[in-house]
Amino acid sequence: MTTPPARRRVATLGETMALARSRDIGSLRHASDLVLGIGGAESNVAIALSRLGLDAAWLGRVGDDPLGERVVREVRAEGVDVLAIVDSGAPTGLMLKERPRPSSMRVLYYRAGSAGSRLSPADVPDGWIERADLLHLTGITALLSESAREALSVAIERARSAGATVAFDINYRSSLAAPALAGPWLRDLAERADVVFGGPEEFELLYPGTDGVAACERLLRSGPTEAVLKRGADGATTVLRTGAVASPGFVVDVVDTVGAGDAFVAGYLSALLEGADVEARLHRANVCGAMLCMTPGDWESSPTLREVEQFTASAGDPVLR
Structure with missing residues (x-):
């Protein structure tokens, strides 16, 4: 009898909001029916990691x-192992999604002054990060507020002191900060990640x-060991200090691209923690x-690992036999 592989713990923190999306194509001004759910980059990754068989934890603030x-x-x-700080002085953020046309998606955020934006270093208990093999953060949280940015900075220092790997998804949102402000803040965090x-x-x-690959190469000279360049349907490239490895994407019938980058990150990190090579991580x-x-x-x-294997075996054929 073989012993199942040990589950690896990934910790992530950030804002998760309520999400309301229209069922039909067209503007929200004419929508009569909305579907209520949730969404947030960090919790999206945590959920995806859990489905792929990893032990994932998420921390965030929500309204009462x-x-x-x-x-x-x-x-x-x-x-997912959830540590939620309930904030009685601020509401849970809200995200709205509409499909103005069949091939497009528009996202509207109502998060100014939200509970999630009030994240601070004091919200992260002793030992919570230190028990993780990997800490995952995103640039979205970094741009929510000064206290949230400080929370990420402190989290990185704690993770590095504990010997954990630090992953960072730039995930820039222009609605949160102009490029001139966001660029230096996000660069500081990225240069301290792995x-x-x-x-x-x-x-x-x-x-x-600089262009994408040149920017990745410059980043690697500042500390990180790998930069993963996401190109959507065109695939992805991992830039290493020893060179670059590219992997093709898949042509599928696209319904909603929001969250695809988070699923991509989860797939990569799960394979990384399993010890897979770069080609397998990208695939x-x-x-x-x-x-x-x-x-x-x-x-x-x-997807689950089984669904990933089925998709791969079918070469993307939507009919699983």
């Missing part, structure tokens, strides 16, 4: 309201005047991202 209760309940129901994810424009935001990441795009929702279609 029904939407905050829903956030906690749904993330916990997906097998693995950094981002699209070409996001890496270029860190180092204006799983591309599969997870592609599968997430095929249904509505930010995390609902994040």
Whole structure:
């Protein structure tokens, strides 16, 4: 009888909001029916990691309201270890999604002054980060507020002191900060991480005047060991100090791309923690991202390992036989 592989604990922290999306194509001004759920980059990753067989933990602040209760309940129901700080002085943030046209998606955020934006270093208890093998953070939380940015900075220092790997997804949101402000803040966090994810424009935001690969190479000279360049349907490239490894993407029928980057990150990190080589990490990441795009929702279609294997075996054929 073989012993199952040990589960690796990943810790992540950030804001998760209530999410309301329209069922039909068209503007929200004419929508008569909305679907209520939740969404947040860090909890999306935690849920996806849990489905891939890893022990994941999420920490965040929610309002003392029904939407905050829903956030906690749904993330916990997906097998994630949840540490929620209930804030009676601020509401849970809200995200709205509409499909103006069949091929487009628009996201509206109502998060100014939200409970999640009030995250601070004091919210992260002693030992919570130190028990993790890997700490995952995103640039979204870094731009929510000064206290949230400080929480990420302290979290990185604690993780590094404990010998944990630090992963950082740039995940720039222009609605939270202008490029001139966001660039230096995100660069500081990225340079202190081990693995950094981002699209070409996001890496270029860190180092204006460079293209995606050149920006990745410059980042690696500042500390990280790998930079993962996400290109959507065109696949992805991991830039290492020894060179670059590219992996093709998958052509699928796209329904909703929001959350695909988070599924991609989870696929990559899960394979990394399993000791897989770069090619295998990129392949799983591309599969997870592609599968997430095929249904509505930010995390609902994040696959299990079995589903990843089925998708790979079928070469992307939607009919599983």
